Amino acid sequence: MSPVVTLDWMPVCPLDRLDLDRGVAALVDGVQVAVFRTASGLYAVDNLDPVGGAYVMSRGLVGSRGGVPTLSSPLHKQVYDLTTGRCLDLPGVTLTRHRVRCRDGQVEVRLRQEQ
Structure with missing residues (x-):
């Protein structure tokens, strides 16, 4: 594992x-990220x-x-757990999550990338 x-x-x-x-799409340091605000918090x-x-x-x-926040793909409708990135429909498939926070009213994202 990298x-x-x-x-x-x-x-x-x-x-x-x-x-x-x-959701909104944002380009963060060259990576396309989807950011969501839900009743339970922020997700990227x-x-x-x-x-x-x-x-x-x-x-x-x-x-x-x-009670777990989810995201359904607009293409084939696979459902992902926003807290873990794990696909709830296809074992072994994951969506890369990034750290997200609100600081002084500004949403900020910290990328997680594998080398």
């Missing part, structure tokens, strides 16, 4: 620009659909299963 490199926090947008349960994942191979996850549907 080590994970954690990069610097990068500003994405003001928190009030994120609609509840809607790769915008690349690991099954369909297209950069569309920011257009996915936010929901929940058993």
